[in-house]
Amino acid sequence: MRVLFTSWAWPSHLYAMVPLAWAMRAAGHEVLVAGQPSLAVAAAHAGLPYAPIGSDVDSVGMVRGYALPTRRFGTPPALPSNGRGPRALRMFQVNAEAMVDDLVELAREWRPRLVVHDPTAWAGSIAAAAIGVPAVRHLYGADLMHAARPFLAGLLAPMGERHGLEDLDPLGAATIDPYPADVQVDVDYEPVPLKYVPYNGPGITPRLRPAARPRVCVTWGTTIARVDPERFLAGDVVRALASPEVEVVAAVTAAQREWLGPVPEGVRIVQDAPLHAVLPGCDLLVAHGGAGTSLTGMAAGLPQLLVPQLPDHEAHATRLARTGAAVLLPVDQAGPAELRERALGLLHDARAGAAAARLREEIAARPAPADVVPLLEEVAAAFSARPPGLH
Numbered sequence: 001m002r003v004l005f006t007s008w009a010w011p012s013h014l015y016a017m018v019p020l021a022w023a024m025r026a027a028g029h030e031v032l033v034a035g036q037p038s039l040a041v042a043a044a045h046a047g048l049p050y051a052p053i054g055s056d057v058d059s060v061g062m063v064r065g066y067a068l069p070t071r072r073f074g075t076p077p078a079l080p081s082n083g084r085g086p087r088a089l090r091m092f093q094v095n096a097e098a099m100v101d102d103l104v105e106l107a108r109e110w111r112p113r114l115v116v117h118d119p120t121a122w123a124g125s126i127a128a129a130a131i132g133v134p135a136v137r138h139l140y141g142a143d144l145m146h147a148a149r150p151f152l153a154g155l156l157a158p159m160g161e162r163h164g165l166e167d168l169d170p171l172g173a174a175t176i177d178p179y180p181a182d183v184q185v186d187v188d189y190e191p192v193p194l195k196y197v198p199y200n201g202p203g204i205t206p207r208l209r210p211a212a213r214p215r216v217c218v219t220w221g222t223t224i225a226r227v228d229p230e231r232f233l234a235g236d237v238v239r240a241l242a243s244p245e246v247e248v249v250a251a252v253t254a255a256q257r258e259w260l261g262p263v264p265e266g267v268r269i270v271q272d273a274p275l276h277a278v279l280p281g282c283d284l285l286v287a288h289g290g291a292g293t294s295l296t297g298m299a300a301g302l303p304q305l306l307v308p309q310l311p312d313h314e315a316h317a318t319r320l321a322r323t324g325a326a327v328l329l330p331v332d333q334a335g336p337a338e339l340r341e342r343a344l345g346l347l348h349d350a351r352a353g354a355a356a357a358r359l360r361e362e363i364a365a366r367p368a369p370a371d372v373v374p375l376l377e378e379v380a381a382a383f384s385a386r387p388p389g390l391h
Contacts, residue, residue, distance in 0.1 A: 001380055002030045004112035005048075005138075006103060006124040008095035009036040009056055011201070012222065012292045013118040016140035016178065018046045019197040020116070023369035024376070034106055035121075036099060045202045051110075053102035054123075062091040063310065064227045088311065089148060092120045093155050099123040100159045104130045113380045116176075119145045122156055125172050130163045134173035134383040136376065139191075141291025141316050142179055145170070146187050174379050176372065180298065180362045183319045192375055195366035198276035198296045206270045208281030211247045214347045217282040217302075219251040219275060221290040224309060225259060231309050233334070235261040237286055240336035241343055242267050251278050276300070284347050286339075289317035289328070298325070301360030303352040305342050307334045324355035 003024050007013040014035065025031050033043045034051045043050035065087055100123040107127040117124025119137045128135035152170040160168045177184065177191035218241065220234040238250050242264040249268045252260055257271060270278055275293060279285060279300035287293045289308035294316055297304050304326040306317040320326040327342050346352050
């Protein structure tokens, strides 16, 4: 069967769906990824067929507008901004508006039997409803959209009406969930569990030989630097943690290298390596709390020290900290001494290590993407068998 995957132009959202898209292709299904033009490179690197649709919007500018108050070490905090949740919903709506008409047209031409979309790519659910096929949400972290469900109908209605649709269900026919149950939010539906298989983009696997000291990986994802290089704290963190007690590995992109700044002797800089290829040789992850980064850390069984600067990063970091596998450090408290104390504390905290190991075991025990493919085949078949009026 044909399966259409779609995400708006935020690569980490697409990355979460890549292993399932590969599994669908390996099972003999025809897969097409559709998204805004600027997502094409990420899809090409993933080896997936891509159809550009709609137009790009300034999502980075919109994210910048709802970032959490922050400061650099030793500088005054910024003035707080309000209404961050509604601003995020507005960003998702703007991206959906930029995609939906083209996506519906593509779906009518290509005729998939299933549409898989990230939970914030609302155009996917509209396109599926417009051609009468099931929409399946693929989570990339905690289901933060579930709490916003009362507002989604109103946000989706104008786009749906253009295509003759009423009473759109934003949850769709199923939700694929790679997030461990202890970290996930409470929901009122039964998700399809999925083993998280990390895909962090292309790159060369570094050789990290066993170290004589605990090894700490510092990474700051890709979002923060795009939003504001001043918020890219990886360099400050590396300089704070570098000491004879630990070996520090800074995992950055080539573009981020200049933002890292000077680093102490002995710090290893790994450029453009997939994070999942770096973490197995480490003992602690220090990062920004992004969903993909944190999930990759969980899959590697690492305790995490998280310094979030965006609302969704804070939400994910808070959920993970409640399991005991992570410590959340507010950015205004993330001075060098506090970072060192918290990092060394986690490295020697047996309870944090045990909690991180439990999360790794839960992820490993979930159905692999290949095992989820038959379930999606059943979803498509059951939907096709329904009377036309119930589609």
